[in-house]
Amino acid sequence: MNRLKNSYTTLAVVALSALISLPLDATRRSSVDAGVLASEIHTTTQDFTTLEVDLAAPAPAPAPKTSKHKRARVKSSGKHRRSHSGYASRRRSGGSGYTYERMEVAESTPSLIKSVVDHGQELLGLRYRTSGVAKWPLDCSGFVSYIYSLEGIKIPRSSGGLSVYADRISDPQPGDLLFFKGRNRGAGRVGHVALVISNEDGNIKMIHSSNSRGIVIESLKDSQYFSSRYLGAGRLPEVKEHWQDIPTTPTSLE
Numbered sequence: 001m002n003r004l005k006n007s008y009t010t011l012a013v014v015a016l017s018a019l020i021s022l023p024l025d026a027t028r029r030s031s032v033d034a035g036v037l038a039s040e041i042h043t044t045t046q047d048f049t050t051l052e053v054d055l056a057a058p059a060p061a062p063a064p065k066t067s068k069h070k071r072a073r074v075k076s077s078g079k080h081r082r083s084h085s086g087y088a089s090r091r092r093s094g095g096s097g098y099t100y101e102r103m104e105v106a107e108s109t110p111s112l113i114k115s116v117v118d119h120g121q122e123l124l125g126l127r128y129r130t131s132g133v134a135k136w137p138l139d140c141s142g143f144v145s146y147i148y149s150l151e152g153i154k155i156p157r158s159s160g161g162l163s164v165y166a167d168r169i170s171d172p173q174p175g176d177l178l179f180f181k182g183r184n185r186g187a188g189r190v191g192h193v194a195l196v197i198s199n200e201d202g203n204i205k206m207i208h209s210s211n212s213r214g215i216v217i218e219s220l221k222d223s224q225y226f227s228s229r230y231l232g233a234g235r236l237p238e239v240k241e242h243w244q245d246i247p248t249t250p251t252s253l254e
Helices: 002-021 024-056 067-090 111-121 140-149 159-165 237-243
Strands: 167-169 177-181 190-200 203-210 214-219 230-235
Touching: 111 140, 111 190, 111 203, 111 237, 140 159, 140 190, 140 203, 159 177, 159 190, 159 230, 177 203, 230 237
Parallel strands: none
Antiparallel strands: 167 230, 177 190, 177 230, 190 203, 203 214
């Protein structure tokens, strides 16, 4: 750009020098041509200056592409939510007698028992081998002792120990314990324990930690496996005062 400007400047100087060397008449005749030439040189110089300024100006920034990305993020978030709901649907019982869905506790249930049941329902679906929420495995007895420990109540951590520690009752209510034989029904000793959530006219719903399904809610009468292994119910001494109107009987487990 600078080279072109210098060339036109040199051309103008040469033209003026030629005019000086001409006779007076020729100088008069050529003065008009020289003026025209000088005007054209000036105009061209301005054009190059304008062009130089235009080239030096920064290019405008491209318009931001926002709408496409926003739609993509919303779609992704929705997919993430659907994946969680799909997982929850796979965890439902499908009419097989157990569920991973929370249940309402009767309003007449003492507040302490409600809190214990709530602690248990917050763990629905967890596998006891990989729970990572307690200092000990959340097997059947570990699960029961853990949710009671959250209310400051320390109880044995084995199903056999709990069966000895609890008082025998005939009509279990929320917070009470149910005891079962283990896999070997012929052994006759306690091998499993569950926590009662509700008892409506003998239809007992219990929450417990299962080896194959994790922590679930199950109907006792709808489960052939557990109803055939049922030994009896017990109430913890720390809970007895909260159920004064529910009589306990000194029956022993079979």
